[in-house]
Amino acid sequence: MKKEMIKLLLSQNVISEEEAKRLDLINDETIEEAIKELGFGKTEHITKDKICENLETEKIAKEILCFRKVFSTNSIAKFLANHDAEEGTVLISEIQTKARGRLGKKWEAPEGGIWMSLILRPQVPPARIGLITLATGVAIAKSIRSLGVDARIKWPNDVLIHGKKISGVLTEVNATFNEIDWIVVGIGIDSNLKLEDFSEDIRIGTTTLTEELPTKVDENELIAIFLNEFEKVYQLYKDGEIEEILKDWRDLSDTIGKYVNITQTGGKITQGYVVGINNEGSLIIERQDGTLEKIISGELRTVE
Numbered sequence: 001m002k003k004e005m006i007k008l009l010l011s012q013n014v015i016s017e018e019e020a021k022r023l024d025l026i027n028d029e030t031i032e033e034a035i036k037e038l039g040f041g042k043t044e045h046i047t048k049d050k051i052c053e054n055l056e057t058e059k060i061a062k063e064i065l066c067f068r069k070v071f072s073t074n075s076i077a078k079f080l081a082n083h084d085a086e087e088g089t090v091l092i093s094e095i096q097t098k099a100r101g102r103l104g105k106k107w108e109a110p111e112g113g114i115w116m117s118l119i120l121r122p123q124v125p126p127a128r129i130g131l132i133t134l135a136t137g138v139a140i141a142k143s144i145r146s147l148g149v150d151a152r153i154k155w156p157n158d159v160l161i162h163g164k165k166i167s168g169v170l171t172e173v174n175a176t177f178n179e180i181d182w183i184v185v186g187i188g189i190d191s192n193l194k195l196e197d198f199s200e201d202i203r204i205g206t207t208t209l210t211e212e213l214p215t216k217v218d219e220n221e222l223i224a225i226f227l228n229e230f231e232k233v234y235q236l237y238k239d240g241e242i243e244e245i246l247k248d249w250r251d252l253s254d255t256i257g258k259y260v261n262i263t264q265t266g267g268k269i270t271q272g273y274v275v276g277i278n279n280e281g282s283l284i285i286e287r288q289d290g291t292l293e294k295i296i297s298g299e300l301r302t303v304e
C-alpha cells in the first residue's frame, strides 16, 4: 500500500522524494522502486528505444530512465547516486516542475525541452571537478552545432546562439577531500520550445532551437548525439587529457577576449578583460589596473 501511495504522490507532484523521506512515509528501497517504476512507459515522445537508435556509447547511458514529469531530474539523480546507481546512468524527463538552475536560481522546464541528468563516478582528483562542467558545455555546443547553428560557450558552461542562451548545466557533487563519490551533471536544452513558453522576464536573453531552425528537432536523436559527444569528452576528462578539452572549449568560447562584469558568490563584482581560462577551468580576468584575477565561480555579463 505504502509504495502505491508514494507512487501516486510522486506522480501527481504532490510531494517530493525528500519530503516523503522527511515525513518518514517511506524507506529508501520503497522510494527507489517507486521512482524506477514511475519512469517506464509513461513518456509521450522521448523514449529509450528511440534514443538507442542513434546511440554509439560504450559506457555512458547503459541505463536510461525516461520520465513524463518530475520535480527535477537532478534531484532524482542525486537520490539514485546515493543508492549505488551506476556510473553513466541517464535520467530524462519531458517536463520538470521544480527544476533548478545554477546559483540557486529556478529553471523553467516545460514540455518540448530536453531535461536530463547524468550520474558520473570518475576516479579523478576532486580538484578536477570544475572541469566536468566545461567538458559538458563542449559536448552540448558540439551537439547543437551538428544541427547547423553557431552554438558557442559562455563561461562556465552556458551555451549561446547569437548571444542568447539555449542551454545550461547544473553540476552537483558528493566528494571528500580525496575522492569523488558521484557527480550529477544536469543539462537543459531549450529545443522544441517557443519564447512564449517561458515567462516574460527570461525571454529577452533566451533562444530555442524552434526559434533558430526551420524545422522541429528530433529530440531523441539530439539526446543521442549529445551522449555520443559527452562520452568522448568524458574519456578525455578521465584520462587527464585536459588540454584537449580546454582547446575545444577555447575554440567554442564566446567569452575569451571580451570585457565582462562578474558577480561572484558573496556579491563581489569584478570587471575586466577575459584573458582566458586556466587548466582548472577558472576564468582569468585582466583588471583595468593591469592585474590578473582568477574567478572560480560567478555570474558573467558581457560589457558592451
Ligand code: BTN
Binding pocket: 071, 072, 073, 074, 075, 096, 098, 099, 100, 101, 102, 103, 105, 107, 109, 114, 115, 116, 117, 158, 167, 168, 169, 170, 186, 187, 188, 189
Ligand atoms: C543553469 O542555470 O544554466 C543551469 C540549468 C540546468 C537545468 C537542468 S534541466 C535538467 C537538470 N535538472 C534540474 O533541476 N536542473 C538541470
